[in-house]
Amino acid sequence: MPLRALRGATTVAADDAAQLVDATQELLRTLLDRNALDVSRVVSAFFTCTGDLTSGYPAQGARAMGWTHVPMLCAAELPVREALPRCIRVLLHVEAPADAPPARHAYLRGAVVLREDLDAS
Numbered sequence: 775m776p777l778r779a780l781r782g783a784t785t786v787a788a789d790d791a792a793q794l795v796d797a798t799q800e801l802l803r804t805l806l807d808r809n810a811l812d813v814s815r816v817v818s819a820f821f822t823c824t825g826d827l828t829s830g831y832p833a834q835g836a837r838a839m840g841w842t843h844v845p846m847l848c849a850a851e852l853p854v855r856e857a858l859p860r861c862i863r864v865l866l867h868v869e870a871p872a873d874a875p876p877a878r879h880a881y882l883r884g885a886v887v888l889r890e891d892l893d894a895s
Contacts, residue, residue: 785884798835
């Protein structure tokens with residue numbers, strides 16, 4: 775089955791572990807729903823957070839959803855001046871049928887400003 779990459783990002787209001795988990799889970803559910811996939815199709819997940827998020831790892835949210843078989847990596851975003859604060863990003867590698875519709879990415883909450891060109895629905 776062909777490999778496809780799905781991108782997404784979201785933000786949290788504060789550096790709080792519970793908010794980080796909730797936002798990550800919302801982002802992952804949205805990506806799977808928009809692309810009509812389930813977690814069995816996820817090959818790997820690469821998360822990044824801005825430097826102002828230090829209360830936890832996005833992978834904790836994924837594991838709490840049952841993503842125990844998915845290899846995940848968390849890293850810090852580059853410290854770019856004027857970057858969107860308190861931002862969590864993900865790059866999911868998924869198996870998708872060759873005839874699947876185009877990938878639908880997800881930019882939620884304050885992260886909508888990162889990719890206003892993408893359909894938010």
